[in-house]
Amino acid sequence: xxxxxxxxxxxxxxxxxxxxxxxxxxxxxxxxxxxxxxxxxxxxxxxxxxxxxxxxxxxxxxxxxxxxxxxxxxxxxxxxxxxxxxxxxxxxxxxxxxxxxxxxxxxxxxxxxxxxxxxxxxxxxxxxxxxxxxxxxxxxxxxxxxxxxxxxxxxxxxxxxxxxxxxxxxxxxxxxxxxxxxxxxxxxxxxxxxxxxxxxxxxxxxxxxxxxxxxxxxxxxxxxxxxxxxxxxxxxxxxxxxxxxxxxxxxxxxxxxxxxxxxxxxxxxxxxxxxxxxxxxxxxxxxxxxxxxxxxxxxxxxxxxxxxxxxxxxxxxxxxxxxxxxxxxxxxxxxxxxx
Amino acid sequence: xxxxxxxxxxxxxxxxxxxxxxxxxxxxxxxxxxxxxxxxxxxxxxxxxxxxxxxxxxxxxxxxxxxxxxxxxxxxxxxxxxxxxxxxxxxxxxxxxxxxxxxxxxxxxxxxxxxxxxxxxxxxxxxxxxxxxxxxxxxxxxxxxxxxxxxxxxxx
Numbered sequence: 001x002x003x004x005x006x007x008x009x010x011x012x013x014x015x016x017x018x019x020x021x022x023x024x025x026x027x028x029x030x031x032x033x034x035x036x037x038x039x040x041x042x043x044x045x046x047x048x049x050x051x052x053x054x055x056x057x058x059x060x061x062x063x064x065x066x067x068x069x070x071x072x073x074x075x076x077x078x079x080x081x082x083x084x085x086x087x088x089x090x091x092x093x094x095x096x097x098x099x100x101x102x103x104x105x106x107x108x109x110x111x112x113x114x115x116x117x118x119x120x121x122x123x124x125x126x127x128x129x130x131x132x133x134x135x136x137x138x139x140x141x142x143x144x145x146x147x148x149x150x151x152x153x154x155x156x157x158x159x160x161x162x163x164x165x166x167x168x169x170x171x172x173x174x175x176x177x178x179x180x181x182x183x184x185x186x187x188x189x190x191x192x193x194x195x196x197x198x199x200x201x202x203x204x205x206x207x208x209x210x211x212x213x214x215x216x217x218x219x220x221x222x223x224x225x226x227x228x229x230x231x232x233x234x235x236x237x238x239x240x241x242x243x244x245x246x247x248x249x250x251x252x253x254x255x256x257x258x259x260x261x262x263x264x265x266x267x268x269x270x271x272x273x274x275x276x277x278x279x280x281x282x283x284x285x286x287x288x289x290x291x292x293x294x295x296x297x298x299x300x301x302x303x304x305x306x307x308x309x310x311x312x313x314x315x316x317x318x319x320x321x322x323x324x325x326x327x328x329x330x331x332x333x334x335x336x337x338x339x
Numbered sequence: 340x341x342x343x344x345x346x347x348x349x350x351x352x353x354x355x356x357x358x359x360x361x362x363x364x365x366x367x368x369x370x371x372x373x374x375x376x377x378x379x380x381x382x383x384x385x386x387x388x389x390x391x392x393x394x395x396x397x398x399x400x401x402x403x404x405x406x407x408x409x410x411x412x413x414x415x416x417x418x419x420x421x422x423x424x425x426x427x428x429x430x431x432x433x434x435x436x437x438x439x440x441x442x443x444x445x446x447x448x449x450x451x452x453x454x455x456x457x458x459x460x461x462x463x464x465x466x467x468x469x470x471x472x473x474x475x476x477x478x479x480x481x482x483x484x485x486x487x488x489x490x491x492x493x494x495x
Contacts, residue, residue: 087416092465114416114423117434128416135420136465143490151465153489169424174446180460181421188462196424243425243433 008145008191009163011108012080013052016286016311017192017221022279023286024307025082025194025223026050028074029293030064039065039073045295047079049302051310052109054194054288057084060242061121068098075106082165083107086115091131092140096150099141103160111165111194112137116243135188138166142189164189169196170207171246179210182220192221194288197238199247201277208281217283224278227290228297229267232256268301275305341391348408348448351392352455355404359479366480378477385474399470400484405458407445414441419463464491 007014016023026046031038046053055070067084074081083102085095099110114134118126132140140151141164148159166185170178182193198204204224211217229235229247232255239247251270258266271289278284287307289298302308344351362369369377382397389395389410393403396412402419403410411419415434422442425433430443449456464487470478478484 114418116425117415119434130416130418131468132465133416133418133420135462139462139491140465147490149490151488151490167424169426172424172426172428173430173440174422174443177421177446184420184460184462246428
């Protein structure tokens with residue numbers, strides 16, 4: 001008999017969230033390189049300031065090192081990654097195989113995304129796949145985890161243990177439907193949510209009020225996406241070129257009226273202020289810090305926002321799958337969240 | 340072109356309900372003729388009708404009434420469960436900037452649909468790509484459009 005465990009995964013992120021602590025995740029931007037050292041360098045900076053590292057899956061439809069490979073490197077080095085899976089590049093056969101392989105390598109968190117369209121990337125001539133959508137993808141992985149079968153119904157010998165995430169963008173239309181769509185994602189199997197960059201706080205507060213009315217904040221862990229802006233030019237680029245990013249004029253003007261050398265500091269300050277304000281909102285379980293290839297800046301933000309030290313002791317050593325006997329159904333005893 | 344009809348979603352949901360009943364009433368006759376033969380006759384008719392009103396993509400498993408009388412396959416990402424996160428602030432599509440996001444339109448229309456509007460929250464299963472190009476009306480009668488992968492069916 002399997003012992004009843006409260007946890008769906010063996011990862012640290014789930015434990016931090018379920019213990020009621022404010023979680024921090026950060027994004028690792030994959031290198032355009034075949035050298036693993038670049039991944040390790042970035043991970044070294046991020047790992048001490050966050051509970052899980054997102055390995056992006058060709059974000060913005062630009063080709064980089066694959067997310068499965070980054071997760072392989074990170075788990076080998078003992079870090080806790082979040083595997084991002086987008087529906088843009090792979091069909092249901094490839095995705096299910098990747099998820100199973102990632103779980104075998106020790107990945108405990110998967111983030112299911114629709115994915116930016118190929119036209120925004122550097123290779124707009126590519127064929128878009130979108131065989132599944134993000135909600136169908138969530139449900140598919142939930143079926144693999146909870147029912148122990150592939151989508152086809154074929155049995156898995158050992159089902160993956162995964163903490164499932166989804167993305168949400170409360171800042172774009174149709175505004176009134178976004179909370180209902182979140183409910184749909186929860187129904188499909190989401191355990192945690194990472195939102196798009198949050199710069200528009202009034203809109204986010206309104207969204208969270210609707211989420212609380214639906215009672216979703218009690219069933220989902222919502223991590224708010226935040227990030228620094230280097231200058232008004234970066235802000236202008238992001239809101240015109242990156243799909244789904246909304247930056248209010250006040251923030252752009254604030255950066256524009258800051259003298260050149262202080263712009264980086266000001267952008268960081270804006271980000272820290274946003275973190276402190278979203279922390280006050282009921283139902284927010286953590287933040288997700290994104291900054292394109294600026295890992296040091298991410299670390300500074302997390303430190304200066306007062307989110308350190310991260311609860312390191314909550315870490316959990318996942319059972320080595322090689323040590324587990326194939327036939328035995330013995331699982332490690334449930335982990336005590338308060339050691 | 341009959342696209343303007345989409346601005347009358349309540350009329351369309353009535354029309355949907357009517358054709359649904361009509362086909363169920365005609366089902367014994369169609370079974371006698373043979374679904375394969377009926378598919379060959381109906382397909383051009385269905386394609387012409389639905390394409391002129393909804394820009395139908397002939398996926399063969401119509402969910403129009405559950406998606407605000409707006410064809411989800413006209414979304415460049417083929418999303419059947421709601422909008423992506425790339426919708427522009429003015430409600431337009433990420434991929435085709437001059438097109439209104441079909442899910443923004445679908446949500447607005449579903450608000451005017453008392454019968455099938457609430458079905459917007461239903462979880463749509465993955466598309467069966469084998470049915471592409473066949474008649475959704477015939478698939479509705481044979482039940483082929485409701486067949487999901489074996490693992491998808493919820494075990495309670």
